[in-house]
Every structure is written in structure tokens, then in C-alpha cells.
Amino acid sequence: MDAPDPKHTPPISATGILTQFGPNIIHENLDFEINRGEVVGLVGGSGSGKTVLMNTLLGLKEPEAGELRYFGKRRADLNADEEMSLKNDMGVLFQGGALFSSLTVRQNIMVPLIEHHDMSQDLMRELADMKIHMVGLPPESAILYPADLSGGMKKRAGLARSLALDPQILFLDEPTAGLDPIGAHAFDTLILKLREAMDLTVLMVTHDLDSLYAICDRVAVLVDKHIAVYDSLDVVAKYDHPWVQEYFGGPRSRAAMATPGHKKSMKGAASMRAAAGL
Numbered sequence: 001m002d003a004p005d006p007k008h009t010p011p012i013s014a015t016g017i018l019t020q021f022g023p024n025i026i027h028e029n030l031d032f033e034i035n036r037g038e039v040v041g042l043v044g045g046s047g048s049g050k051t052v053l054m055n056t057l058l059g060l061k062e063p064e065a066g067e068l069r070y071f072g073k074r075r076a077d078l079n080a081d082e083e084m085s086l087k088n089d090m091g092v093l094f095q096g097g098a099l100f101s102s103l104t105v106r107q108n109i110m111v112p113l114i115e116h117h118d119m120s121q122d123l124m125r126e127l128a129d130m131k132i133h134m135v136g137l138p139p140e141s142a143i144l145y146p147a148d149l150s151g152g153m154k155k156r157a158g159l160a161r162s163l164a165l166d167p168q169i170l171f172l173d174e175p176t177a178g179l180d181p182i183g184a185h186a187f188d189t190l191i192l193k194l195r196e197a198m199d200l201t202v203l204m205v206t207h208d209l210d211s212l213y214a215i216c217d218r219v220a221v222l223v224d225k226h227i228a229v230y231d232s233l234d235v236v237a238k239y240d241h242p243w244v245q246e247y248f249g250g251p252r253s254r255a256a257m258a259t260p261g262h263k264k265s266m267k268g269a270a271s272m273r274a275a276a277g278l
């Protein structure tokens, strides 16, 4: 039998997932899949289990039941080398950037390189500086400490670190939280640019309606312990569930939909990319 074409094998596929903390069930019979090259938004009420799902997909939390597949392979069947390679293939930007305060931006980005590669300090510095450039930080920021950075710069530095190992899948937990609208829009644009440049698949947990409208190909809604609807935003927004209707039918959603960056009004991501000069 021919090996599955990696281009058409979902980087992540989860079936029948059950996660719980003691008696507290967070996900039950949860199915989720993300296609290569997609930017997917994951939304749901506070405490619905978005971060726990992200951690489960990252391998940080073991599900109590269900199957996780990465690029077609069952996680449970991976050997140690494949498990390590999978870890390197997944970059994550946690809320707040999670930078080491005692290290400079460059040193922060070098941390994963030191952990996973046997290369000279000079080469690591060079790679770190390339990532600094890719995320749109000025070269001088390499020697700054996190305390010296603005909120937006911290996010970019965290993003640069999450890209240090050239992952195939990028997880973003509330990437635009705490940014002003201009900074948030610039960050969204950057994600699209990086998706193109690095052939990334992106899963973004977010409450930011503007980001959903601007850059997500599909949106997954986590309610009642599972993914209740997973489709284009236009379809999801019409889904008949009280939380979905409250979230997408509110004034903030209508305002986001009316902004010029809204994908629908720009006829898709290609137009968005063209408009952003990418």
C-alpha cells in the first residue's frame, strides 16, 4: 500500500477524546481535526476547556480515552525519536509569552536550540537573529530583556521562540490578548505572513472576534464538552446554540464583521494577504 500523501494527511486528528481532572470531566467524545495550512480558531466560554484541549494536543496532558494522530500516525505508536521529532514540529506561544525574564530576547530564542540541537553558539545566534527579523522585531531588540519590551514586542519575542525549531504546527493561546487594536491587527497579519513563509498550520485559542473574522479559515466551537460546530465563520455564526448565538450575535461580533479586515468582505484569505502586501 502507498504511504499516505503528507500534503493530504491532517497534521492533527483527535477522535473520541475524554479528558478529566478527578471527577471533573472537561471533554467527552470530542473529535477534532486540522488540515495542513489552515488557520483554525478555537472558541468557547471561559472554563470550557480550550487550554486543556490545546495542552492535550501538545501532549502536555494525557487524555483518559480517545485517539490522537499526528500526520496520520497514532501518538501511542510513536517511538522515542518520532516523539521527539513531533515535539519539535509543534511550536507554542503561551499567554503572556512565557519568556525567561533573566535572559535577553536572543537568549530566550536560543533556549530550544540549545535543548534540541548540537550546533555552535555563533550559528544559534544567527538563527535566533533570523527569527527576530521574521517576527518583525528590530535587530537591536536581540539584547533587550523582557522587562524592556512593550506588550506587543513581548508577544513577538515569544512567537520568535516558538518558531525557533521551525515547527510545522503553531499553537497560539490568546495571542492578541492585551494588545491594542492596531497591535492586534499587526499580529494577525504577521501570523498570515508566517503561515505563508513557513508553510505553517495554526491553531489559535482566542476570544478576539476581529482575529477570527480576519484570519481564520475555520472556527471550532467548544461547548458542552465537545466541538459542537466546526466550519467557516459564516456557518458557525448561524449555529443554533445559546452560547454561539450570544457570542456571534452580540454587538461586538457585529462590529468585527463590519470592519474592512473581515475576510468575508474581502473574499477570503488570499485577498487579505494581498491587501497586507504578502
Ligand SMILES: Nc1ncnc2c1ncn2[C@@H]1O[C@H](COP(=O)(O)OP(=O)(O)OP(=O)(O)O)[C@@H](O)[C@H]1O
Residues within 6 Å of the ligand: 021, 026, 044, 045, 046, 047, 048, 049, 050, 051, 052, 053
Ligand atoms: N491542572 C488542572 N487541575 C484541575 N482542573 C483543571 C486543571 N487545568 C484546568 N482545569 C479545569 O479545566 C476546566 C477548563 O479549563 P481551561 O483553562 O481549559 O478553560 P478555557 O476554556 O481555556 O478558559 P478561559 O477562556 O477562561 O482561559 C476548568 O474548569 C479548569 O478549572
